[in-house]
Amino acid sequence: MSDNLMVVRTSFIQRFFQSIGVSSFQALLRSLIKSFAGAGLGLAAGLLVCYYAGEPPLKILKILYQSSFGSGYDFGMTLYYTAPLILTGLAVAIPFKAGLFNIGAEGQLTVGALAAAWAGVLGAGITSPFLAVLFAATFAFAAGGIWGAIPGFLKALRGSHEVITTIMLNFIAAGMTAYFTLYTIKDPNSAQAETIPVPESFFLKPYEVFNGAPMGNLIWFLIVLAILMHFWIWNSRWGYCLKALGENERAAETYGITKQRVWVSSMFVAGGLAGLVGLVEILGNSHKFKIGFSADWGFVGIAVALVARGNILGVLPSALLFGMLQKGAGSLDLETEKVTRDLSYLIQGLIILGVASEGLWDGLSRFLGNHLKQRARAKQTGGTK
Amino acid sequence: MKSNTLLAVIVTVFSFAASAHAELKIGLVLEKSGKDDKSFNQSAYVGLKRAEKELGVTTKTVEAPDNSAYESLQRAFAEKKFDLIIAVGFHQLEAVKKNAERFPDQKFMLIDEDAKEKNVRSAMFEEHEGSYLIGALAAMHSKTGKVGFIGGMDVPLIRRFQLGYEAGVKKINPKAEVFVNYLGVTGDAWNNPPKAKELALDQYGRGADIIFAAAGNSGLGVFDAAEAQKKLAIGVDSDQSWIKPKSILSSMLKRVDESVFDSIKLLKEGKFEAGLIRYGVKTKGVDYAVNEYNAKMITDADKKKLEELRKDIVSGKIKVPDYYLIKK
Incomplete structure (x- = not known):
């Protein structure tokens, strides 16, 4: 009874702290x-x-x-690299809450991007930019979502491990999209492996300030999307089921949560979000699907989620960090004589290692804590003497 | 006295600055696979380094970390006022187009695609013509009447190699059989020697005795298979005979290095011109390789026949099928 009262009394701020996985402001800081x-x-x-x-x-x-x-263009390009990472970071972080490890964001984004390009071919008659973008977004989300839900289904029906199935589906996605690109909706006016360009009503206009970098209103949409996902997971019944299952599968099942349903639905949402990369790339940048367009965003998304420590809101700064490093890779090569783009990958790896080595931090703080206590004790005993 | 030394120092510094300014600055933007791909990008890099040595130009090379980086790398060179920016590979087409319009006074060179901009020199290679000669050479040396083709990624460019090769084989031996395999449909296909080796072993097992590998780095697997089976293979882009001297009959040369060097030389002489330059068998921009390793394998009779074919292609008597021109 008193517990219930406690829940009612928790303030919004406390709930917010809870939602980002900490108990107080101090814990947040830590x-x-x-x-x-x-x-x-x-x-x-x-x-x-x-x-x-x-x-x-x-x-x-x-x-x-x-x-x-450094300039409007540079910042725009950084955001262009950040945008897909926000989506793939979410696509990894959300199933992670339910205890699933989604390695398949790369395949999901590939399928979503192809769907966005295909929407442009099918919806060539749509003249209203709003409807056109909505049409393409629906296609991209649905295609990526279905691609993501497949490993969820396989796990639910046959118990196949999602790490294996998502990796395999990455290859299938690459092969399938290449086939459609080369044989179904290939651009007949181009010698390259790319699809028919989407009509102009599908284009997302970039900001003038970015001076040619392909990023506009979309970045705001993605930031709002990440914040909404955060509150959805922490304030909805679905989000509760997700977290309960991730925390303790047996307990969640006993409580009446159908784990199969959660697996499929969380993977559907994750795949759909990854699929929205199609908006960034197809509608925002190249306006057509090209084989091999992704800068491994699906895999970097794993690192983004890891550095965000599984926190949905943390994906935003984490994606920006990796976006900066991805953008910086070329510049390092260009501006220096002795180091190359590989240094950027090295720094990325070291940062992941630094953030992920949680045990190291805990051990270090315990060691320091003990050390301080001992010193204090020594001082005390010294004092009494 | 002291002021004199100071003056001397200042004069030297300034003259240095002046001479550095007079030197042409060339920027090279390579594809993801980079300058050590033993084939296409390396060839461009070799051409650039040769120009640096022989023509005394200053160069800077960057390797793009991903396919979205080309535009910003070219743009950075343009903002640093480089005299010529060389973009290697068809992936860079759109980036070059955008930058050529943004910097109308900047000179660009694009390899493997036609940018159709008035400040871009585009170099395209007639791979089908070179592959035709290589196909003819393979048919002349095949004892079983069966030869193979192993392509990297299944893209129109490599289909162009395949079509020319098949036509060349059939020209010499109309009854010959050509086995065709591709490694895959993703970028990994360029970098998968073990799979290429399996495919090559399979083709050799079915009776092929010469295989043409147009597969980037994966070609190394084909050479391994050739060595193990004591059969022959044919390399691509660069002269690859040195990798396995006894197992490599020849290579289909694509002289990217020549095209890079030529453009820089013309720039230095003030004769640089934009527009599309085609490198075919006529100018030996694409060619079969003859070197110290295969000199014994390729006889004078072979060379005579190949030169006849070259003449016929140049005169138009032989029409080599071009995949780019085939409308489906």
């Missing part, structure tokens, strides 16, 4: 510090490598900063 310290440690290790390769670390930092925020 969690943030952990993530930042991890990322900082990874970055520092990367810069140390640069130093030994013969490039001053400050110069590298400056290049990365300039490449991300």
